Every structure is written in structure tokens, then in C-alpha cells.
Amino acid sequence: MNTALTAASLCCVWIGAVVAVSFLEAPLKFRAPGITLPLGLSVGRLVFRALTRLETVLLVLAAAAAAAHGPAALALLPAAAVLAVQMLVLRPRLDARALGIISGRTPPPSRLHVLYVIGEVLKLAALVGAVTVFGGLS
Template identity: 50%
Template sequence: MNSVSAAIAGAAVFVWLGMVLAISFLEAPLKFRAPGVTIPLGLGIGRIVFRALNLVEIVLAATVAVALAVGGPSTSVAVLAVVVAVVLAGQLAVIRPRLNRRSDRVLAGERLPRSHAHWYYVVFEAIKTVALLVLGILLLAA
């Protein structure tokens, strides 16, 4: 893989990793502990934040894909990039719509029993985090 493509892809991967760690594993759980933040308020904030994160993730994924397409990645780099893209696609196409439907109901004032559906998103975030970390390390070594 050429060094310029590896540097661009690596930078995008580590920015992406930092954003996922900061938002998914720091901001999201902590916002509900802030004084005065109700479940509906937290859900409303979370939807805005995760919509923005997901848009940036799409841009970063495209940046990585173009850099890898130009740079001729190793098989392991290509496989990890595909894993990250598939996990992101699963979050965007399957998990987020289900979470949004539920949060729509809560924001409309419906009282629902506690749900553990967000844990699917967390599991996918954990998989994506590990894959991004390993991908970034491989790109640094390229």
C-alpha cells in the first residue's frame, strides 16, 4: 500500500475511532446522569448527536474506502475495512431505525417499559471500535 494512501486512511480511521469513543462510550451514557436531564430530553439530544456522528462516519468511511482503493491495501486491511463498513451499515440500516421508532414513541409521551434494544447498538459500537483500532494499527505499519 502506498504511504500517502495509508496515511490518509490511517488519519481518517483514528479520527473516526476517537469520535466513536468520545460520543458512544463517554457522552451518551453520561448525559443521562446530568442534573435535570429527563429520558425524553436525553433521547432528543442523543438523536441529534448520533445523527451527526453517523453522517461524519459515512464521510470518514468513504474517505477510507477511496484511500484504500487508490493505495492497494493488504488483504487484512481490506477485510477490516469491510468489517467496519458492514457494522456501520448494520447500525444505520437496521438498529438505528428501530431505536428511532421507539424514541419517537417516548418523545410523543408514551410510557414504555425499559428496553434493552440499545445494547445491540453498543455491541456493534464495540465491534466497530476494535476493528477501527486494529485497522488503524495496520495502516500505521503499512
């Protein structure tokens, strides 16, 4: 089995999941007829919880495959760091905001969503870099 190719493939699946959810599903759901902000946020909470789980599994599997290549496995570190900040810092705060809106409160303006989107772009760039590293090993 070519573990570098496996790691690269897992990163490609991860890229696809992030693009599909963060850049397609998330903005489009609010354009659907009948979708209110609270309903869209409720759906988004479920979808992003599932995405977080999927990203974590993909990271662990890609790291396990990449581990056979020693220092090359460090190519996953930038994407892992962004994911960690999103999971531990941004998503809990965004989730709290969403719950407040769902319950009828109007929170003050925030840049959390912009920071999250910047993180998604950085994570995608990091994953493309990891694919390049692992692809060069296969």
C-alpha cells in the first residue's frame, strides 16, 4: 500500500468536505425558500458538528498514513492547527451565538464568522500543500 498516496487522497476528501459544506451548503441554505435565520442556524449547527467529526477522522487517518514518511507527516500540522483553533475557540463561540439567535436574542455584531471563513481558506491552502508534499512522495 502506498501510504503517501493514501494520505494525499484523505486530504483530497477533506478538501472536498470543507468546500462542500463551508462554501456551498452553508451560504446556500439561507437562500432556500422558507428558511428562516433560526432554522438555518439550527441546520448549520448539525452540519458543522458532523463536519468537525469528519475532519477529525480524516486528520487522524491521514496522519497515520503519513507517519510512515517521518517528517513529511508534519505537512498536516498547519491544517491541524487551524482545525484545532476552529474546534476549540471559534466554533464554541459561534455555536453560542447561534443558540442565542435561535432562542430569539439579538447578539452584538461579531467578526467570529469572518475569522472562521479565513480559517477555512487557510485550512484549504494547508491541505493543498499537504497533498503536494504527499504526492511528491508517491
